[in-house]
Amino acid sequence: MTKVNSSENINFKLPEMSDGQFQLFSELIYSLCGINLLPKKKMMLVSRLYRRLRALNIIDFNDYYNFLLTSDGRRDEIINMIDAVSTNKTQFFREPEHFAYLTAKVLPEFIERGYANKNKTLNVWSAGCSTGEEPYSIAISLSEFCQKNKLECGFKITGTDISTRVLETASRAVYREDVLTPVPKELLKKYFHKSDGMDKDEYTIVPELKKHVSIRRVNLMDSDFKLGALMDIIFCRNVIIYFDKQTQINLFHKFYSTLNRAGFLFIGNSESLHNISNEFTFLAPTVYKKEE
Ligand SMILES: C[S@@+](CC[C@H](N)C(=O)[O-])C[C@H]1O[C@@H](n2cnc3c(N)ncnc32)[C@H](O)[C@@H]1O
CATH class of the missing domain: 3.40.50.150 (Vaccinia Virus protein VP39)
Incomplete structure (x- = not known):
């Protein structure tokens, strides 16, 4: 897995996500929690998953996706990914x-x-x-x-x-x-x-x-x-x-x-x-x- 050390973090750039990678992530997210990400949500997904990449010091989405499929990833990271992608807006006495x-x-x-x-x-x-x-x-x-x-x-x-x-x-x-x-x-x-x-x-x-x-x-x-x-x-x-x-x-x-x-x-x-x-x-x- 490609990692960066913490001093490089300062120059961390928003990584690219190809359409193929977006498809893989959206299929995984759909299978885990039913959330259906339309292609127009790609930038939202990139910015939300970027936080997870930073937390793990992983520099690209391929490595992050492969990590999610490992036993460590399934045990420790799937929950964090779902946390990152779910939209939680709410309010007391809403509606x-x-x-x-x-x-x-x-x-x-x-x-x-x-x-x-x-x-x-x-x-x-x-x-x-x-x-x-x-x-x-x-x-x-x-x-x-x-x-x-x-x-x-x-x-x-x-x-x-x-x-x-x-x-x-x-x-x-x-x-x-x-x-x-x-x-x-x-x-x-x-x-x-x-x-x-x-x-x-x-x-x-x-x-x-x-x-x-x-x-x-x-x-x-x-x-x-x-x-x-x-x-x-x-x-x-x-x-x-x-x-x-x-x-x-x-x-x-x-x-x-x-x-x-x-x-x-x-x-x-x-x-x-x-x-x-x-x-x-x-x-x-x-x-x-x-x-x-
Ligand atoms: C926008 S909030 C709505 C909160 C509240 N019901 C309201 O109307 O203010 C949607 C919530 O649904 C949760 N959610 C999405 N997919 C879910 C799933 N598969 N199982 C359980 N909760 C889920 C999200 O984590 C999020 O907190």
Whole structure:
């Protein structure tokens, strides 16, 4: 493998990626995590993988690709490559109409079905949860709903992602002040602690909320998600945009099997199940339900 020593790093140039190499990387990435990189994404791929080349002191993409196929590469580097190529943009209460729908329509239905009982757990899955803003926003919404309606509810939110880097942030549950702008002031006060350490502009999710959220790695390409229970609600928002049609078809079929009867599915505002799945009932744009 061609390596450079650290003093040469200073003059490290962005390496070339041929169309053939792009094809090899995109096939590998597609087979590992379903992310479908179109040719127009080549420059994005070059700049993201360049960070990995630098970290490993490898100077060209051929050597990096061959390293990924070795047993050391498969064990240590594939995860880093997936971390580098995944797009993790997220936000607290992103697409707020979903949280309004959850509180106005979905949760009252579960209460009618006997879920206002701390011995019965409402299972919610945030699939592709990135750095955790989505599962914690769901947890806040559920907690607020139960308190406002004076209900004793048991709920568990499972946040999963393929990228270990974002999962570390989600598990840590510490967020900078600027990331928290979409959180209403009264909820910030109630569900976050201001850090008393060095980073004064950091806030941690309070333990009473955090205990409802568990974070783990799940690759949505796996045939068995190993979640341990059927879900009542699945949020999978702004994830399938990176998958091709066949991958989306397979994924929604698996989501259908992962949901309890009469369970709900939320997808991202720019996404649709049109021509992808006819198993779910359409309730509102981007909100679906499994049959009763
Ligand atoms: C743009 S973020 C969306 C985050 C959040 N759901 C939201 O809407 O704000 C997409 C996430 O999907 C994850 N992802 C992509 N492919 C995946 C796969 N095969 N399995 C699990 N997660 C995946 C990425 O790592 C990324 O964190």
